[in-house]
Structure formats: C-alpha cells, structure tokens
Amino acid sequence: MLGRMKEDIAVVFEQDPAATSKLEVILTYAGLHAIWCHRIAHALYKKHFFFLARAISQISRFFTGIEIHPGATIGRRFFIDHGSGVVIGETCEIGNDCTIYQGVTLGGTGKEKGKRHPTLADNVLVATGAKVLGSITIGENSKVGAGSVVLKDVPENSTVVGIPGVVVIQDGVKVKRNLDHQDLPDPFADRCKKMEEEIAALQQEIRRLEIEREKHLL
Numbered sequence: 001m002l003g004r005m006k007e008d009i010a011v012v013f014e015q016d017p018a019a020t021s022k023l024e025v026i027l028t029y030a031g032l033h034a035i036w037c038h039r040i041a042h043a044l045y046k047k048h049f050f051f052l053a054r055a056i057s058q059i060s061r062f063f064t065g066i067e068i069h070p071g072a073t074i075g076r077r078f079f080i081d082h083g084s085g086v087v088i089g090e091t092c093e094i095g096n097d098c099t100i101y102q103g104v105t106l107g108g109t110g111k112e113k114g115k116r117h118p119t120l121a122d123n124v125l126v127a128t129g130a131k132v133l134g135s136i137t138i139g140e141n142s143k144v145g146a147g148s149v150v151l152k153d154v155p156e157n158s159t160v161v162g163i164p165g166v167v168v169i170q171d172g173v174k175v176k177r178n179l180d181h182q183d184l185p186d187p188f189a190d191r192c193k194k195m196e197e198e199i200a201a202l203q204q205e206i207r208r209l210e211i212e213r214e215k216h217l218l
Contacts, residue, residue: 031080089117
C-alpha cells in the first residue's frame with residue numbers, strides 16, 4: 001500500500017510541473033485523494049460491502065468533486081489533473097499510466113445491464129470536458145481531445161476529436177487535413193444543410209408546376 005502511494009505521488013511530479021513538494025501534493029491534490037479513497041472503496045466493493053463502499057465514494061465526491069464508482073477498475077499510475085467534475089462509471093476499466101482532466105465523463109448510454117462503461121487501455125489521455133460513453137474501448141497510447149464526445153471504439157495510437165468523435169491522427173499520420181474547428185464533424189450543421197437542399201428542390205418543383213399551370217391556362 002505504501003509503495004503504491006509513493007508511486008502515485010511520483011506520478012504527480014512527473015505530470016504536473018506546478019507540484020513543489022511532497023507535503024503539498026499529499027495535502028492539496030484532490031485527484032490523489034480521490035484515487036486513494038477509491039482504492040479503499042473498491043476493496044470493500046469486491047468483498048460485497050456495497051453500502052460502505054458507496055458511502056466512502058460519496059464522501060470522497062463531496063470533498064474532491066470527483067465521483068468514482070467503487071466498482072470501477074483502475075490501474076497503476078493513474079493521474080487526475082484539476083479533477084473537478086470528473087465522473088467514472090461502475091464498469092469502467094482503466095489501464096496503467098492513464099491521465100484524465102477536469103470535467104471528463106466515462107459514462108454509460110442508457111440503462112443496459114452488464115458492461116456499459118468505457119475501457120481505457122494503457123497510456124490513454126482524455127482531455128478537459130471530454131465524454132466517453134458506452135461499452136467502448138479507447139486503444140493504447142490514444143488521446144481524446146477536449147470537449148469531444150466519443151461513442152465508438154478508438155484504435156491504438158490515435159487522436160480523436162469532435163462531436164461525435166472521429167479519429168484525426170492514427171499511428172502518427174493525419175487522417176484529416178488539420179484540426180481546424182470548421183473541419184470537425186457538426187451533425188446540426190449537416191442536418192441544416194440537408195434541409196436547405198430539400199427546400200431548394202421543393203422550390204424548383206413548385207416553380208415547374210406553376211409554369212405548367214400557366215401553359216394550361218393559355
């Protein structure tokens with residue numbers, strides 16, 4: 001247990017240049033506190049002390065602003081940076097050396113039973129405000145861009161951005177030309193464009209019918 005705690009503290013210094021001392025990290029880093037509380041809650045959860053496990057997770061949420069269900073499985077050297085608003089669901093599986101930022105949700109998409117939350121392979125980074133939903137897998141060494149909503153599996157060594165999330169870089173090669181916002185998927189804009197095309201087609205048909213009517217009147 002002490003060895004794991006030392007490892008967790010070391011990860012903070014590796015990931016956060018703002019960390020200045022071990023005492024500061026131990027006393028003030030909410031992400032670290034949330035992870036330590038989760039380890040206790042998860043151990044109780046596996047022994048079927050569900051109420052006690054849940055109570056510890058909710059107390060941790062109250063003090064840290066980070067909600068981790070006691071059923072979630074989390075690997076080693078997990079780092080939560082500026083963790084306010086983070087939510088990690090019951091059937092989440094998180095590998096080693098993963099990092100997530102504030103506002104991230106690793107959640108489900110409905111009331112289905114069984115595995116309904118994401119799996120993060122080793123060395124995955126999920127940036128600020130991203131939502132990873134459903135029983136999907138984010139492949140090893142992949143990154144999820146800030147504000148993205150990911151609903152499908154992401155391959156290894158990939159970068160995914162947008163709503164819904166699409167892979168823009170895989171194995172170091174750009175899948176799309178660039179990361180400009182105007183090039184990201186926009187379902188609302190696509191629907192508006194389709195409606196405009198349908199309206200234009202209807203207007204053409206109306207004009208055609210009006211011309212035919214005028215011919216018949218003549």
